Amino acid sequence: MTTYGRVVAAMDLILSTATAGELTVVSVTGEIDMYTAPQLRGYLTELLAEGVTRLAIDVNGVDFCDSTGLGVFIGTLRRLREVGGSLIIVCAREQMLKIFQLTGLQKVFDIRPQLPTDG
Amino acid sequence: MTTYGRVVAAMDLILSTATAGELTVVSVTGEIDMYTAPQLRGYLTELLAEGVTRLAIDVNGVDFCDSTGLGVFIGTLRRLREVGGSLIIVCAREQMLKIFQLTGLQKVFDIRPQLPTDG
Amino acid sequence: MPVVRFGFTPAPVHVRTARLVAASVAQRAPLPNELLSEVRQAAGEACSRAVARHRRFGVRELVRMELTIGASFVAEVADFAPVTRNTLRTSAVEAEELTGKTTDEDTLTEEVALALLGGLVTDLQVIEGRDGVGSVVRMAWPL
Amino acid sequence: MPVVRFGFTPAPVHVRTARLVAASVAQRAPLPNELLSEVRQAAGEACSRAVARHRRFGVRELVRMELTIGASFVAEVADFAPVTRNTLRTSAVEAEELTGKTTDEDTLTEEVALALLGGLVTDLQVIEGRDGVGSVVRMAWPL
Numbered sequence: 297m298t299t300y301g302r303v304v305a306a307m308d309l310i311l312s313t314a315t316a317g318e319l320t321v322v323s324v325t326g327e328i329d330m331y332t333a334p335q336l337r338g339y340l341t342e343l344l345a346e347g348v349t350r351l352a353i354d355v356n357g358v359d360f361c362d363s364t365g366l367g368v369f370i371g372t373l374r375r376l377r378e379v380g381g382s383l384i385i386v387c388a389r390e391q392m393l394k395i396f397q398l399t400g401l402q403k404v405f406d407i408r409p410q411l412p413t414d415g
Numbered sequence: 416m417t418t419y420g421r422v423v424a425a426m427d428l429i430l431s432t433a434t435a436g437e438l439t440v441v442s443v444t445g446e447i448d449m450y451t452a453p454q455l456r457g458y459l460t461e462l463l464a465e466g467v468t469r470l471a472i473d474v475n476g477v478d479f480c481d482s483t484g485l486g487v488f489i490g491t492l493r494r495l496r497e498v499g500g501s502l503i504i505v506c507a508r509e510q511m512l513k514i515f516q517l518t519g520l521q522k523v524f525d526i527r528p529q530l531p532t533d534g
Numbered sequence: 535m536p537v538v539r540f541g542f543t544p545a546p547v548h549v550r551t552a553r554l555v556a557a558s559v560a561q562r563a564p565l566p567n568e569l570l571s572e573v574r575q576a577a578g579e580a581c582s583r584a585v586a587r588h589r590r591f592g593v594r595e596l597v598r599m600e601l602t603i604g605a606s607f608v609a610e611v612a613d614f615a616p617v618t619r620n621t622l623r624t625s626a627v628e629a630e631e632l633t634g635k636t637t638d639e640d641t642l643t644e645e646v647a648l649a650l651l652g653g654l655v656t657d658l659q660v661i662e663g664r665d666g667v668g669s670v671v672r673m674a675w676p677l
Numbered sequence: 678m679p680v681v682r683f684g685f686t687p688a689p690v691h692v693r694t695a696r697l698v699a700a701s702v703a704q705r706a707p708l709p710n711e712l713l714s715e716v717r718q719a720a721g722e723a724c725s726r727a728v729a730r731h732r733r734f735g736v737r738e739l740v741r742m743e744l745t746i747g748a749s750f751v752a753e754v755a756d757f758a759p760v761t762r763n764t765l766r767t768s769a770v771e772a773e774e775l776t777g778k779t780t781d782e783d784t785l786t787e788e789v790a791l792a793l794l795g796g797l798v799t800d801l802q803v804i805e806g807r808d809g810v811g812s813v814v815r816m817a818w819p820l
């Protein structure tokens with residue numbers, strides 16, 4: 297089973313996966329909070345279980361993200377590090393960048409305004 | 416003092432007046448409810464006090480209207496009738512037409528989808 | 535049974551928030567989309583009615599709305615103003631009468647509110663409050 | 678002093694409505710527009726924290742949020758879960774530690790929530806609840 301191109305849409309969160317070179321890119325649209333985070337976590341866990349190690353999460357479609365969402369990102373980063381993988385957060389949104397800053401997590405994550413073009 | 420062309424904008428209601436032939440047309444934008452109705456009532460009362468008798472209220476910019484709003488329309492109609500005046504409600508919106516129907520007020524008001532062109 | 539309670543100082547401005555809450559909870563109940571604007575309108579009417587009653591009788595207690603998701607979606611709006619003979623009605627006078635009669639605008643609005651509630655909500659009750667204090671508008675929509 | 682109370686069954690879905698309510702009441706307080714998204718985020722964090730605490734301890738009581746408009750805009754979110762040594766903190770551990778440590782995701786989220794609350798709200802307190810039951814996150818914004 298391959299997850300590429302799969303689109304999962306719940307009431308409040310839309311998740312899709314694409315590839316860009318060697319990178320697996322998950323795009324998230326909607327609000328990430330206590331209600332939708334389990335869905336995001338499950339989706340990412342499944343990708344990692346399938347062997348994805350070079351991951352990017354594009355959050356430019358995210359309208360709202362709380363600590364539960366950040367918790368999912370941290371968990372994903374930790375698991376990727378364990379297998380020598382990497383995580384890029386694609387984010388250009390002011391509001392979202394602010395919560396990374398307020399929590400000091402901008403120092404922890406590799407945050408870029410857009411997808412790296414060199415794959 | 417003339418009210419024509421005056422625009423009153425509160426936090427949630429925007430009121431403006433224009434003339435179309437002999438008709439005075441008040442356009443309402445926003446939500447009409449218990450909170451904003453006093454403002455609408457005051458605005459219309461002032462117009463009537465200035466001698467307006469042929470009035471149209473354009474509610475196509477109204478997102479929400481409750482019984483308080485309908486109460487203002489009824490009060491205005493009654494006062495206009497007392498002086499031999501007339502009231503047209505300009506309304507093409509489904510949701511708004513529905514509340515006129517549910518209350519039986521569609522039989523009481525002269526409701527038109529657009530401004531009469533014959534002035 | 536999920537319950538959401540919303541209590542507010544009897545001021546018109548909070549009725550808008552009450553409408554938001556009712557529609558938001560109804561959406562997640564979930565109630566079909568085409569019913570959401572009815573819930574929003576009906577909850578707003580019930581809350582306006584409660585605020586008006588508190589103001590008329592000078593009652594400063596919070597107006598209370600309770601939303602319950604069970605076999606149906608139930609919205610109850612409670613006021614704590616004195617119950618008079620006219621309070622516990624669910625039917626309004628005819629529309630034609632309204633424009634002719636010399637009733638004041640408040641009474642008029644109340645009649646229109648009742649007509650709207652009756653038209654919007656099939657399962658509608660207006661009952662006495664707990665311990666005989668105030669009145670409760672109870673509205674239910676099947677899930 | 679206008680007061681709005683919002684109580685909800687401790688389920689994640691209602692936290693979204695709580696955010697809506699907090700932002701809506703703050704807007705009408707009125708709080709400047711640029712602060713509204715902070716209020717929305719902070720209220721959401723406090724409510725998520727309360728829901729998480731109720732779940733962890735199996736407490737089924739409603740989580741309660743109270744919004745008061747006075748000299749400042751005050752938002753209080755109360756839970757009714759047991760208070761342990763760790764409950765009444767307003768400062769979080771360092772971000773760098775989070776990614777290294779073997780803490781579970783719930784604890785991790787809690788630390789991030791605290792860091793966010795501390796960053797968003799200047800006037801922040803986490804205090805014991807009335808009669809020593811539960812905890813209250815109290816946040817204030819000057820008007």
Ligand SMILES: Nc1ncnc2c1ncn2[C@@H]1O[C@H](COP(=O)(O)OP(=O)(O)O)[C@@H](O)[C@H]1O
Pocket residue numbers: 539540541542596597598599600682683684739
């Ligand atoms: N929307 C509301 N806002 C504020 N208080 C409310 C609201 N609805 C109910 N209450 C009050 O909350 C109190 C607690 O109610 P509840 O949680 O059902 O427990 P109990 O009645 O056992 O104390 C009651 O006194 C009730 O009147």
Ligand SMILES: Nc1ncnc2c1ncn2[C@@H]1O[C@H](COP(=O)(O)OP(=O)(O)O)[C@@H](O)[C@H]1O
Pocket residue numbers: 539540541596682683684685739740741742743
């Ligand atoms: N958001 C809320 N939802 C439901 N109940 C609440 C909420 N906030 C407070 N309450 C409860 O409502 C009850 C009534 O509170 P209040 O109106 O202040 O009067 P009193 O405490 O005198 O009964 C209290 O028992 C309080 O715990």
